[in-house]
Amino acid sequence: MERINVVGTSCSGKTTLARAIAQRLGLAHVELDGLFWGVGWEPVPPELFRSRVANAVAGDRWVLDGGYSTVRPLIWDRADTVVWLDYPMHVVLGRWARRTVSRVRSGDEFWPGTGNRESWRHALRRGGLLSWIVSTHRRRRRTMLTQLDARPELRVIRLRLPSEADRWLRELG
Numbered sequence: 001m002e003r004i005n006v007v008g009t010s011c012s013g014k015t016t017l018a019r020a021i022a023q024r025l026g027l028a029h030v031e032l033d034g035l036f037w038g039v040g041w042e043p044v045p046p047e048l049f050r051s052r053v054a055n056a057v058a059g060d061r062w063v064l065d066g067g068y069s070t071v072r073p074l075i076w077d078r079a080d081t082v083v084w085l086d087y088p089m090h091v092v093l094g095r096w097a098r099r100t101v102s103r104v105r106s107g108d109e110f111w112p113g114t115g116n117r118e119s120w121r122h123a124l125r126r127g128g129l130l131s132w133i134v135s136t137h138r139r140r141r142r143t144m145l146t147q148l149d150a151r152p153e154l155r156v157i158r159l160r161l162p163s164e165a166d167r168w169l170r171e172l173g
Contacts, residue, residue, distance in 0.1 A: 001025065001081045001155070002060060007067035008085030009140055010133050011096040017085065017165055018065035025063070025173050030056040032066025034111040041116055050074065072147070081155040084144060085165065089137050096133060 004027070006018040015031050022029035035052040038044045044052070053071045056064060057078040064075060076082070103118035110116040122128060148156050159165040 002027065002062075003057070003079045004063045004081045004083060005067070005075050005079045006063065006065040006083045006085065007144065008087065009092055009137050010129055011092050011099060012085040012087050013095060013162065013165070014065040014067075014085060017083065017169065018063045020169055021083070021172065022063040024169070026061075028059060028062045030062055030064045031111075032064060032068055032071075036066075036068060037111060037114055037116055039114050039116075041122070046070065067144075069143075076151055076154060079154060081157065082148065082151075083157045084148070084159065086141060086144070086158050086160050087162070088160075089134075091162065092133055092137065093130075096130060100129075 002025075004018075004021060006014045006021070008014050015033075018031070019029050021027070032053070035056065036043055036049055043049065049068075050071060053074055056062065057075055064079075100118060100123045104120060104123070107117055110118075124130060148154065157168065159168060
C-alpha cells in the first residue's frame with residue numbers, strides 16, 4: 001500500500017485516519033477538502049481543483065482523504081488501495097456533533113489562508129453539512145458499492161465501525 005484513498009461520508013473520520021495511516025507508513029498526507037475549499041467557503045474553480053488533485057496524486061507514495069466524485073477517477077487511476085469508512089448514520093452524526101462543538105469553540109481556521117471557520121450558523125444552515133450527511137448517507141453507500149465493484153484492481157478495505165478502524169490501524173505495517 002503506497003497510494004491510499006480514504007473515503008467515507010462527511011464526518012466519518014477520513015482525515016484523522018488518513019493522517020494516522022500516513023504517519024504509520026511514512027507517506028505524504030493530502031486532505032482533499034483543503035484542495036477544494038477557497039476563501040469564504042467558496043469552492044475553487046473546477047479546473048483549479050482538478051489540477052491540484054492531479055498534482056497531489058502524481059507522486060508515488062501518498063494517503064489522500066476525501067471522495068469528491070468529480071475527481072474520483074483521477075485519484076483511483078493512481079491509487080492502489082481504498083479504505084472505506086462505511087459507518088452507520090448514528091456514528092457519523094455523533095462525530096458531526098462532537099466535531100462541530102469543538103470547532104465552534106476553538107475558532108480554528110480549517111485551511112490556512114481561507115478564513116474558513118466553523119460557526120453555528122454555518123453548521124446548521126439549510127444545505128449545510130448536517131443536511132448533507134442526512135440526505136446523502138444512504139445514497140452515497142449505494143454509489144460507493146457500485147463504483148468499487150467496477151474497480152477490481154483496487155484493494156478495498158471496508159471498515160464498518162470505528163473499533164474496526166482502530167484495530168486495522170494497530171495491525172497496519
